[in-house]
Amino acid sequence: MTRSSKRRKGLEAELDALAALIQAASHVVFVTGAGISTNAQIRDYRGPDGIWTEAVAKGLASGEPGATKGAAPPPWDASMYWRLPGAAPTLAHRAIAALVAGGTVAHVITQNEDALHLRSGLAPAKLSELHGNAFVEVCGKYDD
Numbered sequence: 505m506t507r508s509s510k511r512r513k514g515l516e517a518e519l520d521a522l523a524a525l526i527q528a529a530s531h532v533v534f535v536t537g538a539g540i541s542t543n544a545q546i547r548d549y550r551g552p553d554g555i556w557t558e559a560v561a562k563g564l565a566s567g568e569p570g571a572t573k574g575a576a577p578p579p580w581d582a583s584m585y586w587r588l589p590g591a592a593p594t595l596a597h598r599a600i601a602a603l604v605a606g607g608t609v610a611h612v613i614t615q616n617e618d619a620l621h622l623r624s625g626l627a628p629a630k631l632s633e634l635h636g637n638a639f640v641e642v643c644g645k646y647d648d
Contacts, residue, residue, distance in 0.1 A: 526608060534600055536614045536621070544591040546618055547584070555584070588617075588638050593624035601626040 505513075526532055538548035549556040559565035593601075601624040603609040612631050614621055617638040621631050 526603075532603075532609045533611045533613060534603075534609055536600075536612065536616065538616060540594065540596050540614075541591070541616055541618050541620055543594040543596070544618070544620060546587060546591055546616075546620075585638050588619070591618060591620060593620045597621055597624035597626075600624070604630050 538546070538554075539551070542548050542551070548554045551557065556565060597620045600609065600612060600621065604612060604626055610630075612621055612626060613634065614631065615634050617633070617635050619637050619639050621633075622628060622637075
């Protein structure tokens with residue numbers, strides 16, 4: 505058995521175990537982060553090539569993202585957001601949308617601002633975007 509076929513067999517076993525957990529559950533919620541969008545060419549934050557990882561290595565950031573004490577400006581610029589309109593939902597985004605549409609998954613919570621879950625067909629009522637959505641603008645002039 506080749507190394508590749510061993511990995512595939514291991515992955516299939518993990519997927520079977522996940523499917524069994526989902527089938528046995530009475531209520532399933534998925535939580536996603538930056539890793540789900542890396543195949544859409546959107547960089548993650550803490551991976552080997554992540555935005556935050558790179559900023560720490562260059563001395564542009566320290567501590568934790570979002571920390572208030574001694575916080576540096578975010579290590580990303582507008583170019584990160586310019587890539588978002590051209591990104592397409594990945595197979596994972598579409599699979600999750602299908603699981604929600606079929607009633608297997610009740611809700612999705614994401615840290616991502618890329619709107620790829622919505623663009624995959626996931627119903628807005630079934631999605632919580634913890635950090636907002638880069639495609640939604642809010643006027644800051646009024647409090648209401």
